[in-house]
Amino acid sequence: MIHNSNNDSESIANYKKDTLDQTFRDAVATISKEGNRNYVNPQKPAGRLYNLRSYFSYFYLVLFFALPFIKVEGEPLFLFNVLERKFIFFGKIFWPQDFFIFAIGLLTFIVFIILFTVAFGRIFCGWACPQTIFMEMVFRKIEYFIDGDANQQKKLKAMSWNREKIVKRGAKIFAFFSLSFLIANFFLGYIIGIDELWVHIKEGIFVEFGTFSALVIFTLIFFFVYYWFREQACIIVCPYGRLQGVLLDRNSILVAYDYVRGEPRGKLSDATMDKGDCVNCHACVRVCPTGIDIRNGTQLECVNCTACIDACDEIMDHISKPKGLIRYASENGIALKEKMTYTWRLKLYTLVLSLLLIFLGVLLVTRADVAARIMRTPGQTYQLLADNRISNLYNIKLVNKTRKNIHLDLKLENMKGEIKQVGAVDVPKESYFQTSFFITLKNEQLKLRKTKVKIGIYENGKRMDVLSAIFLGPSI
């Protein structure tokens, strides 16, 4: 008989998993049986990972509040001006004409997120998502400071409206609202630019009613999310969380409970059973900001915040057992003791991502500073001139994507002839410009009724682009 240790571990793991209570699957932790909100009051987390996450959050917060002030040649480093359809990434301006680059960039980002999620689960949610950072590392900390830890919060909630409750609620609402207002200002700063926002604020509410309305709306949304809605944003609204079911597989690394080691769970004092390491203390449940029990397995609600890892490690320390009963691990890592493997799925996503990155790189490097479009002037055919020459009138539309005013010259590239501009082609920085020009050719140059002409666009003698147009002549 061939002994297969992998199969043995798998059947033991499956047996242990099957014996776990599965009723949690019939309900959402934050909704009661009657359909009301189960308000979660998580206990204040503490531990190595929580400290590390705090340091990360300081870095992100400094970045969030500092970035709008960082300028490149007078423009913000990042701008997402959907109103004027102007976007700046790392100081580079992108226009609606660059939509293709933008779409490829977005696609690359989505594939990156998929690849990352397949390999490392929702690590982004716990360590880098702005919602988690602001909720857990800013607003929750203020709440602990004002209301105290979970038990004190519950006591305060149950209390009748006495002086203490009024002062604490008032202080919390004031702090949450002020912070929401501050975040709303910076959020708007990312859309219209912090300088522009400052100008609008100085002009006052009656002149800039739109800006002030946007500020009020953003403030109210942030206040609603952080004061009341909270973890529901991750559980109900966030599409990324909902995608987990299709993205994760048995090799994805997640915050996971080692049921092979932990089950059957039981009190430390319970000597009557052959127990696992879980002492059923519920410390991991008490700290969970989404109110779930990680021992039930991977759940949609888990934002991988690692609070339960810290809580369980502390318990393991107390009972002198090895840490890591809850840890970053894959299902196969727990059930089969397998190390993380580079699966065919990961390889395929890596290939697609690499190709997209190369394509995006080429698009960015070859992106023209000036975009131009030439069209024959509508309603015009051709003009026969006195010396047997023929002229056509064209319109040219230009976009200057650079931060300097530029003067352009037009030249015929594929035949001898004359280009006569109606006015100088001076395109202001970061602007659209439109003008007209004539092309004049000798009649004998035309072999057909329609002749393809190529027009070069030059700046200081350097060719920026070559465009084609149709030159109309009399029928031969």
Ligand code: SF4
């Ligand atoms: S189960 Fe653990 S990692 Fe997941 S949300 Fe709750 S505390 Fe955070």
Ligand code: SF4
């Ligand atoms: S903290 Fe650890 S020991 Fe306590 S219930 Fe959770 S998994 Fe079990």
